[in-house]
Amino acid sequence: MRGRIWVFGSHVDTDAIIPARHLHTSDPAELARHCMEGLDAGFADAVRPGDLIVGGENFGCGSSREHAPLAIRAAGVGCVVASSFARIFYRNAINIGLPIVICADAVATAADEQEWEVDVEGGVVRNLTLGTEATFEPFPPFMKKLLRAGGLVAHTRRRIASGELPRRRAES
């Protein structure tokens, strides 16, 4: 995927990605209208489909609200690249099928308005504006499978339907 990047700093918390006053809804389109509002009130209006978010350390820290990656995805963002991610945000993004990439080398070259290309499967981030590239460790096979399936729900539905995942029952 390829797009213009939006650069944010370290410790971007989920309150900043989607402030709690908007959590009385889970409608993705409504969440998208307030995406990144805590840091850049103009982001939601200006972001274009396929744009990328670039963060520093500990992106997505704080609350477990899945509204955060949902808002980012619904805003049309194709991928988040950061130096590191907070744990819950990381699994939420993978679970809903939002590609996220840990690549501090690429983040070090980031500036607003640059054009980047991210090859999630191949493990390469290209800074097209500067003509540089950086590699990252590809996802473990399990997470690749989740992303390819379109997220945890689709993956689990398939496993249940095929009988691969026997559901636990209440002990009687």
Place this chain on the structure above:
Amino acid sequence: MTPQTLAEKILSSHRVGGRVGSTRGDGPVRPGDLIEVAVDLVLANDITAPIAIREFEGLGVPTVFDPDAIVLVADHFTPNKDVASAEQVAIMRTFARDQSISRFYDVGRAGIEHVLLHELGLVIPGDVIVGADSHTCTAGAFGAFATGMGSTDIAVAMATGEAWMRVPETIRIDLHGEPGRWVGGKDLILETIGRLGVDGATYEALEFGGETVDRLSIEARSTMANMAIEAGAKAGLFPADRTTLAYLDGRTARAANELTADEDASYARRLEIDVAAIEPLVALPHLPSNVRPVRDAGPIPIDQAVIGSCTNGRLDDLRVAAEVLRGRTVHPDVRCIVIPGSQQVQLDAVREGLVDVFLEAGAAVSTPTCGPCLGGHMGVLAAGERAISTTNRNFRGRMGSLDSEVILAGPAVAAASAVAGRLAHPEEVMT
């Protein structure tokens, strides 16, 4: 067998999947393993449950795996703050009824989920608990492996009784010495976070030990486990000891046993904390790791003091606040809002006369809710305002306007500051 940390022990006894992607099987886990685990309890609230329910409906299964293992709590925007919030709770209420989930806790019979779970005896040592709330780690106070996840994870856990996890490395925190007069669990965890940093324990588990732990109440342990996430940790675990079993006595019919890490367990790193040297602390805006002694923070004026939350909304916390506020009055420029953590805490606070103390001091006492902690309601801040709060996060805009500030503290410092109208050590007002 390889000696194990508390987290490794509990996850080993709950693994069902072997390493994810390989065959399902049993056996000890190692840090870094991707595994599937059977969960004992699945938790969600009025903000996270609606998304979990929507995702659950996409899984193609008619019923939850065990209606008695699912706990749904209406606590964040309740009593419903607006129509949209009421609709969210209604989705949860309908789901609970349709799925025969008896552990749905509504206004008047509820409280903040992480206060409620404990007092209802729903957590015992060795449990694996997953919750769609980042402060699910609070249950680590009982020697349970409890961790926050997102709504989709919780949807799958409700359907299958399982969750995927990466087995965390463990950081051992050893606490030594006797805490000072006004030092509580909040100060001990702020000290820990100040030293680790807000991402110092990302993907890792914190395990607390040392002789100070023996003397900490379940309430203090709960405050500390609660904020493990504020260092990025996946879980924060205490050993289960006599204090744990005494607390659970009469609250659960399940067999609860002591549980500790193995002697020679291997830790990613160790942190030693001399508790006797810790002074009452605050975390200044805008990160929970921005910690310093309240005496060194300067006389920063405040507009609001909030005493409550899943961090410090238990009876012990209200007792400490009442001790400071008894016979004193809240500063005329300060709104002080006291929020008992559960219906039971509120009832106990009324019976002990604590509510009289708060009301006579000029504080407002609310029904249990997460409310202002996340800028929901019951005390949202305007631009330019600053609160001292016994809650857990001081991110920019967390409690309202993006131009407001939150300073974190324990109940003693929050109450003293409410009286002084500025940051204050309890000794400054207890003269």
